[in-house]
Amino acid sequence: MKCEAASRKLLLYVSGDLDRRSARAVEEHLKHCPVCRQELRLIKESLAAVRQADLEESQKLPEWDEERWADLMSTIVRGESRVPGKSISGLFSWKKPALAAAAVAGLILVSFFSYHLIDRFWLHTPSNKDIVATGQQAGKISPAGQELKPETPTATRTPDTASISPRQVELPTPSRLEEAKPRARPSEKIAEAKTAPVPEAGEKAGAASTGSSELQPASRPERVEMSFILPESGVQVLWILDRNINLEGVKK
């Protein structure tokens, strides 16, 4: 073995980390090489110096303050769930980007729905869709909803049989619905509408089936809550649709 190879192996030989065969080869070389013996001595002294200095420094390092230790243990145990591995906070760690992204997306959707889509959303309900579909098919309703009188009773739809997609009909905007109310009421052609009370959401289809219905906006709840649970993670997302809260979170 040459000195160059021996000096490399000495770095591991010094702590007994060489395999037996290599160790024997190094020992054979050391018997005849004073330079490598000197090198081995230097390595040993260096490592011993580090260990000795570490030992001395360690004695000067600050010990754990018992009060701080107690606080830490209390924080760890309280901050986590009672049983390790069932941590709730861990679900929302940024090391689980999918869950974090889902949570953020959920919040954005809540804001978006509550501000922009709530009116459309409620017009998609079967009762509202039914009114619109009926009026369009009958051809008796103007976009402003001045007259609502189907040609035949069979043109009416019930929620169960309604098949017209909301995309296939032009949905009246809230402004149109608002316009429809004062125009339809004075109409003398719809006698029932004058005396009939404003139908509830569930009664819309029945009212439409009579062939004479006043086009009223659906009774829209002020606030609706929906929740769903992600099956993989168990995270529950809660959507709150409040038509009185705008995008900035300010109540109208």
Add this chain to the structure above:
Amino acid sequence: MDEREKELVRKVLSGESPAFEELVRPYRTSLLHLAYRMTGNMEEAMDITQETLLKCFRYLHQYDRTRNFRNWLFQIAANLARDWHRKRKQENRLEMDLRQKDFDRDHSEETVFNQPSGEKTSDLQLDVNACLAKLSPRERQVFVLRDVEGLSIKETATVLKTSSLSVRVNLSSARRKIRDIISGQNKYGRVRSQK
């Protein structure tokens, strides 16, 4: 892992959280020491130790009870220290470069030895952190675990999740640097107090 530790782990997992303190107390000093040697900063070491204990509690249910509990704690701490090195490197790349240049300039002429005040010039103390600062993060981890904490090559490889060959290579490199630093200081007599 001895029977007592196994029993404590079982208690913690069954909901007896106070048993956790009894489980980790014997290792709190060695954990702090390890983190200090890996970072060279006591505040960071304290943070890493606290985070290690938190992770230990959180993931105790994943702990393989056939493994040495201390080595498992060391593994968590080593990972956190590695993350700390990476974060520090990314955040302060430019600043680090400047500091490293300053550090290298200062320490190329100075020493890794401290002279305690009021003592003789010949009575010098080796600054371990100054030595370790000359190593790469990986070399530093390997050297601290093997030569300071006394883990075997195999244990070190397990803690660092690497191969024994990689540990041997990094250990050789680290020891060569340490040997050069210390023998170079002695040889050329460039010993100066840092304080």
